[in-house]
Amino acid sequence: MDKENRIWQWAAHIMMIVLSLACVLPFVLLFMASITDESSIVKHGYTLFPSVLSLDAYDYLWKQSDQIFHAYGVTILVTAVGTAASLIMTSLLAYPLSRKDLPGGQVIAFIVFFTLLFNGGLVPTYLVYTQIFHLKNTIFALLVPWLLMNGFNVLLMRTFFSTTIPTAVLESASIDGAGEFRTYFRVVLPLSAPILATVGMFQALGYWNDWNNGLVFVTNPDLFSLQNVLNRIMSDIQFLTSNSRMGTSQALAQLPSETFRMAIAVIGVIPILIVYPFFQKYFVKGMTIGAVKG
Amino acid sequence: MTNIAHRNKRRRLRRFIPLYIMLLPGLAYLAINNYMPLFGLSIAFKDINFRKGIWHSDWIGFQNFEYLFKTSDAWIITRNTLLYNAVFIVLGLAMAVAVAILLNEIKNRFASRLYQSVIILPFLISIILVSYLVYAMLSMDTGFINKTVLPALGLDPINWYNEPKYWPYILTIVNLWKGTGYSCIVFLAAIIGIDPEYYEAAKLDGASKWMQIRKITIPMITPVIIMLTLLGIGRIFYSDFGLFYQVPMNSGALFSTTNVIDTYVFRGLMQLGDIGMSSAAGFYQSLVGFVLVLISNYVVRKINKENALF
Numbered sequence: 001m002d003k004e005n006r007i008w009q010w011a012a013h014i015m016m017i018v019l020s021l022a023c024v025l026p027f028v029l030l031f032m033a034s035i036t037d038e039s040s041i042v043k044h045g046y047t048l049f050p051s052v053l054s055l056d057a058y059d060y061l062w063k064q065s066d067q068i069f070h071a072y073g074v075t076i077l078v079t080a081v082g083t084a085a086s087l088i089m090t091s092l093l094a095y096p097l098s099r100k101d102l103p104g105g106q107v108i109a110f111i112v113f114f115t116l117l118f119n120g121g122l123v124p125t126y127l128v129y130t131q132i133f134h135l136k137n138t139i140f141a142l143l144v145p146w147l148l149m150n151g152f153n154v155l156l157m158r159t160f161f162s163t164t165i166p167t168a169v170l171e172s173a174s175i176d177g178a179g180e181f182r183t184y185f186r187v188v189l190p191l192s193a194p195i196l197a198t199v200g201m202f203q204a205l206g207y208w209n210d211w212n213n214g215l216v217f218v219t220n221p222d223l224f225s226l227q228n229v230l231n232r233i234m235s236d237i238q239f240l241t242s243n244s245r246m247g248t249s250q251a252l253a254q255l256p257s258e259t260f261r262m263a264i265a266v267i268g269v270i271p272i273l274i275v276y277p278f279f280q281k282y283f284v285k286g287m288t289i290g291a292v293k294g
Numbered sequence: 295m296t297n298i299a300h301r302n303k304r305r306r307l308r309r310f311i312p313l314y315i316m317l318l319p320g321l322a323y324l325a326i327n328n329y330m331p332l333f334g335l336s337i338a339f340k341d342i343n344f345r346k347g348i349w350h351s352d353w354i355g356f357q358n359f360e361y362l363f364k365t366s367d368a369w370i371i372t373r374n375t376l377l378y379n380a381v382f383i384v385l386g387l388a389m390a391v392a393v394a395i396l397l398n399e400i401k402n403r404f405a406s407r408l409y410q411s412v413i414i415l416p417f418l419i420s421i422i423l424v425s426y427l428v429y430a431m432l433s434m435d436t437g438f439i440n441k442t443v444l445p446a447l448g449l450d451p452i453n454w455y456n457e458p459k460y461w462p463y464i465l466t467i468v469n470l471w472k473g474t475g476y477s478c479i480v481f482l483a484a485i486i487g488i489d490p491e492y493y494e495a496a497k498l499d500g501a502s503k504w505m506q507i508r509k510i511t512i513p514m515i516t517p518v519i520i521m522l523t524l525l526g527i528g529r530i531f532y533s534d535f536g537l538f539y540q541v542p543m544n545s546g547a548l549f550s551t552t553n554v555i556d557t558y559v560f561r562g563l564m565q566l567g568d569i570g571m572s573s574a575a576g577f578y579q580s581l582v583g584f585v586l587v588l589i590s591n592y593v594v595r596k597i598n599k600e601n602a603l604f
Binding site: 004008009011012015016017019022024026029030033041044047089090092093095099108111113115117121123124126127128132144147150179180181205208210227234261262265268269273276277280 | 317323327334408415416425435475540569576579584
């Protein structure tokens, strides 16, 4: 029995180490490529153990940093504002729906829910935002389409409110003379930290990683988020130089294109690697909450 | 008497006014973001003429659909969408369950935590970054595979971004790589919830580990597996747009194996300006998608009412 256990332990560890390496090595390759000398890349390709190291790509990145910092700014702004706005809106929608005494609550819940089942798809949505609301090339194009993530978070929050906040607490607040808004802000929200953290994290991750809205609604480089810059640079390495103040031909001549691509990807992934450990606890918990319903 | 009853009712309703006010921003948003585009579905039945404006263009019935289904595109995108999703559902679940079972066997808590955080990393990054990683692997002249792996095996380099036949495998691997960490934690949560007494009893009866997994763990998490399968089937007409658009770098040479309904609609709208065909494909996707969700929910309901979406 013990021997069997040991074998299982070993097998499990070996498998998990292999999987973990599969998950980590591409990142290591990316990082190594970014600190390799360009001519070495041309000769040997991207490798895990580069022969000639060089920080040229980062040096170049630093010189071209306007666009990158700007894109970082756009991403941070959109993530912060979008996450906050969407948390407020989601919880404001979810709380009344969690109240079983609300007249018409069932109908409204269905209206929210139906959006999960059926949607107009890309073309009509695109036309509504560009032809009617003229959001094209505005910062709102990056914010608005993701605010409620199609009602899924609303249902998640509603379930949380109705299962974890006792009706008695709401009643006593009401007896003490608190209005609905005061009850919501002072009683409901403070009791709901776990679900707010979970939904907030999913939203923040969604906004941070979003490139779709930028691709569809934004053509003005000033509004490019980090992901959109990354996207453009992949297909067009000249994009950055053509949008910088340096003379284009001169800048291009010294452009370490292959390593530079990887350097810019590295700075794109670093924020997530830094922040993730702090949120890991919530994240795993949040995913299990999310898993319970869909 | 009726007057008083009436007033009581009004007073009762008035109490709820603040709650209705809370609902307003969200409902207004859904009206704009989700309900207004539903009217736009009608453009699939129109001959879009920009001089007349999109909403005033002429009705042409099913012509857009006729054109769409006469092309080979309709067949290719439908086949690709369905096959990829089917493979993703089956392999994705098998992989996630296997990894979750292995993780559960690991008694060292620190190691278990570490593995969990590492395998979830790919889930956290954007598909754009994934496409960079794939590029670092597959680039013709500088990629890790062509420069390091294939030479070591004595093989010639492959022009990956021009060879459609490899992409079903590449996309499947990328999809598993990105998603396994997330779904395995869902299963891990289910496995941890199993009452340890079952295992104790099995051990007393001399059941091997393998036996315990087959006779206890898997049957106990079967409801979750079925549920996720059905949810996947409900979404089988939709695909991860980024995976099919960004990872193959929108390479035209690969369309035969990478084009799915989502990428077809996007290219039709943004790159070709073919709104008629694109919205016909979008309509087809929405409608079939809706029916599939209803069917799979109906089945879920039959199996376990608790887990049904509605």
